[in-house]
Amino acid sequence: MTNQFTDDHYNSRVTDEERAEIRRLHAEGKGRNEIARTIGRGLRTISVQAAKLGLEFDPAATEDATRARMAQLASKRALLAEVLLDDALALTEQMWQPATLHSFGGKDHTYETRPIPEPLPADKRALMSAASAAITQSLRLAPPVTDNGEEDAKSMLGRVMSGLAQVWNEQQTADEGDGDAE
Template sequence: MGGNQHTNPVTDETRADVRRLHAEGHGRNEIARRLVRSPRTISVLAAEMGLTFDRTATEEATRARVADLAEKRAILADALTDDALRLSAQVWEPATVFNFGGKDNTYEHRQVPEPPALDKKALMAAATAAAAQSLRLVPPQDDAGNEAAQSLVGQLMTGLAAVYRQQQAAEQAPPADDEGDGDAP
């Protein structure tokens, strides 16, 4: 009956106590605590006597825990969707570009109407990752929602491709004549 069967053997009195406490409605763990026995010992004794324990409370607690976890995943998915939207919006908002460098290791910055192409690409990649994680946590419930989600990810990927093409074109274009000394960041 376990590791302490020689120092604390199960007696007829122990069996009677298990039967009595079970009849009073006590659960396995409570009986184990009262009799200073392991829950496994109580389970074995109860099975030998044909006794079962009501698992309704355990089942309800498990259902509640599963529901709590689903709610937390939904909250996280909602936050990730919000992140994806904020990141996507930043692609078209004013930004500060900066540069460290030169022999004096100077810092220069300036405001631009939109982030540079590489920054747009990074923002779109981050937005896509956030949207994808949101969808993994809480997949759409029907095909219509799935198509909408795939469309969102597709639009983000199309935006990334456009930013990349724009960056490539900008790098290949000759510099404009009205750009001062060219040292500005």
Template sequence: MPNQYGNPVTDKDREAVRRLHAQGLGRNAIAREIGRATRTVSVLAAEMHLTFDTTLTEDATRSRIAQLAEKRAILADALTDDALRLTEQLWAPAVVFSFGGKDNTYAERHVAEPPAHDKKALMSAAATAAAQSLRLVPPTDDSGAEDARSMLGKLFQGLAEVVKEGEAEQREEAEGESP
């Protein structure tokens, strides 16, 4: 099996891979030891039906996935805070300004709340921040719906019992009034 550099794999390479694998070395260590690419070692090992322990790689992958999930949660939290700050600005006092005239002068005025076009921009930015937050960390399916159904069910059962008791009392009163 020649490689792209014209350095064919030899039986000596195959034997070295088999021997080093039996000693418990990993793919990268074997590649360094025999001076071959890790891909070459992987191909040779596969041809000989040898497998490498991937436990460390799997652990590292799980750890990295957890780290990324944590970072997404932090970013989602920050985006939610941004959305809140932006919506607060909709009703806060603001400064409107302009540059103009032949001398390009600056003018400003304090207003009770931002003008409509600025409110539209604030709403758009807040909506974008909120949407991105939800994309990063979607709400869970456990919204408490089952608890609410259970509570409502118990409430309806209780109301039904009260109604039955009221009907029973009315019947008893009606029976007591009959001649």
């Protein structure tokens, strides 16, 4: 595997021109990764040189870039999970579709095919195993969101209990007031 830069470039000392370029790009508001790509140096090299030059990178920009990257990765995982579920559906559908039986052998070593109404049990087992693996990986990539309303139910029950307690307290106060009148 070859890199676009020679080993000599990676191992060579940073030149005054490269330091000036780092300073210029930093002044333009470029981030560490963009500077590294622009001048063809590693991220660590840029970090070390920036520190030597007294340059700091905006942590908010780094945080924003990290959040954006995490969102991109989450989107890709969701897409991959969807593709895996589609694969699982296709595999399970194959279990009940017509198939072709292939055989090779006999004394003349012939190759033959024969249509069958559905795959053989061993082939169905293999299809089910493959579908199961696809579903499992899909669930790992994008676990289902369970909104069974449990929190809403607890909240509603809490409000009902508070209301009943308030009515009971009002009733007790009213009963005590009636008792004073006697």
